[in-house]
Amino acid sequence: MTAKIISGTEVAAEIREELKERVKKIKEKGVVPGLAVVLVGEDPASISYVTGKAKGAAEIGMFEETIRLPADTSEKEVIDTVVKLNKDKRFHGLLVQIPLPTHIDAENVISAISPEKDVDGAHPMNIGKALRGEPCPLPCTPHGVQEMLMRSGNSPEGKHVVICGRSNLVGKPLAAILMQKKKGANATVTICHTGTKDIAYFSRQADIVVAAMGSPKTITADMIRDGAVVIDVGVNRVEDKTREKGFRLVGDVDFEAVKEKASAITPVPGGVGPMTVTMLLMNTVEAAEREAGISR
Numbered sequence: 001m002t003a004k005i006i007s008g009t010e011v012a013a014e015i016r017e018e019l020k021e022r023v024k025k026i027k028e029k030g031v032v033p034g035l036a037v038v039l040v041g042e043d044p045a046s047i048s049y050v051t052g053k054a055k056g057a058a059e060i061g062m063f064e065e066t067i068r069l070p071a072d073t074s075e076k077e078v079i080d081t082v083v084k085l086n087k088d089k090r091f092h093g094l095l096v097q098i099p100l101p102t103h104i105d106a107e108n109v110i111s112a113i114s115p116e117k118d119v120d121g122a123h124p125m126n127i128g129k130a131l132r133g134e135p136c137p138l139p140c141t142p143h144g145v146q147e148m149l150m151r152s153g154n155s156p157e158g159k160h161v162v163i164c165g166r167s168n169l170v171g172k173p174l175a176a177i178l179m180q181k182k183k184g185a186n187a188t189v190t191i192c193h194t195g196t197k198d199i200a201y202f203s204r205q206a207d208i209v210v211a212a213m214g215s216p217k218t219i220t221a222d223m224i225r226d227g228a229v230v231i232d233v234g235v236n237r238v239e240d241k242t243r244e245k246g247f248r249l250v251g252d253v254d255f256e257a258v259k260e261k262a263s264a265i266t267p268v269p270g271g272v273g274p275m276t277v278t279m280l281l282m283n284t285v286e287a288a289e290r291e292a293g294i295s296r
């Protein structure tokens with residue numbers, strides 16, 4: 001069996017077209033959806049992520065502003081900026097690009113964001129609501145994984161999903177999302193991590209395997225049962241002297257071997273990556289819809 005490729009680029013483009021229409025309807029109600037992005041310092045990867053978010057917001061017709069602060073900005077000054085943006089009615093969504101310089105505690109900054117504007121879905125109150133199955137902005141990467149499964153015809157409902165990785169950013173919130181008694185969820189979820197003695201024992205039982213470890217090519221073909229669906233969240237740099245930059249990106253899954261066994265698989269790059277910013281835009285659109293009185 002050769003797996004169907006689930007293209008995050010295509011799914012993301014489809015969602016962004018839908019978001020464009022939703023933004024038009026919000027504007028008809030006199031509200032312009034707005035996103036504020038706070039960038040502290042000059043980390044090249046962060047600059048590139050922030051640029052992608054700004055571009056994505058502009059393309060769907062949103063107002064976006066990036067607030068750039070120098071690397072030596074104090075934690076208090078960053079929090080003061082967040083508090084000001086919380087009150088700024090032009091913005092329905094607000095995020096602070098992580099990682100922050102080491103003298104700043106990211107948890108303190110995230111906790112200062114108004115939960116209603118927390119479009120990264122990272123505020124502890126929103127994480128708690130996600131676990132309880134209450135309406136809230138869902139964390140973008142796990143929400144993107146759920147959308148990819150649904151839109152590729154691989155609903156997790158009634159399936160056994162094995163998630164490899166238990167980070168607060170991906171593994172844990174994904175488990176919270178997929179275990180809910182809801183449409184697009186209702187899965188039986190197992191989480192594996194470095195304390196799991198035999199990951200293959202669990203992954204071979206999975207209908208859907210999600211790899212979110214940051215460990216290159218760790219999920220091998222012998223760990224996957226025939227016909228399983230494989231979602232690769234991992235993004236790892238491996239040395240490649242044939243490339244201009246000297247490296248290439250690979251996932252946590254041994255793609256070439258696993259694609260011969262799985263029924264569907266996401267590539268890296270072009271898989272989960274493009275979904276993350278798209279779900280951020282979706283959370284911002286939803287926050288603006290609430291202000292515009294549009295219910296969905």
Ligand SMILES: NC(=O)c1ccc[n+]([C@@H]2O[C@H](COP(=O)([O-])OP(=O)(O)OC[C@H]3O[C@@H](n4cnc5c(N)ncnc54)[C@H](OP(=O)(O)O)[C@@H]3O)[C@@H](O)[C@H]2O)c1
Nearest residue numbers: 165166167170193194212213214215233234235272273276
């Ligand atoms: N595409 C996107 O938009 C996107 C977004 C976020 C993250 N990512 C990527 O996804 C990956 C995971 O990110 P993260 O933030 O969740 O990473 P993280 O905070 O480092 O967490 C990694 C998790 O995987 C587990 N793990 C690591 N190596 C393992 C192994 N060999 N066997 C079993 N478990 C292992 C760790 O277990 P312990 O808890 O036991 O240490 C931990 O729970 C990274 O490659 C990251 O770049 C991609």
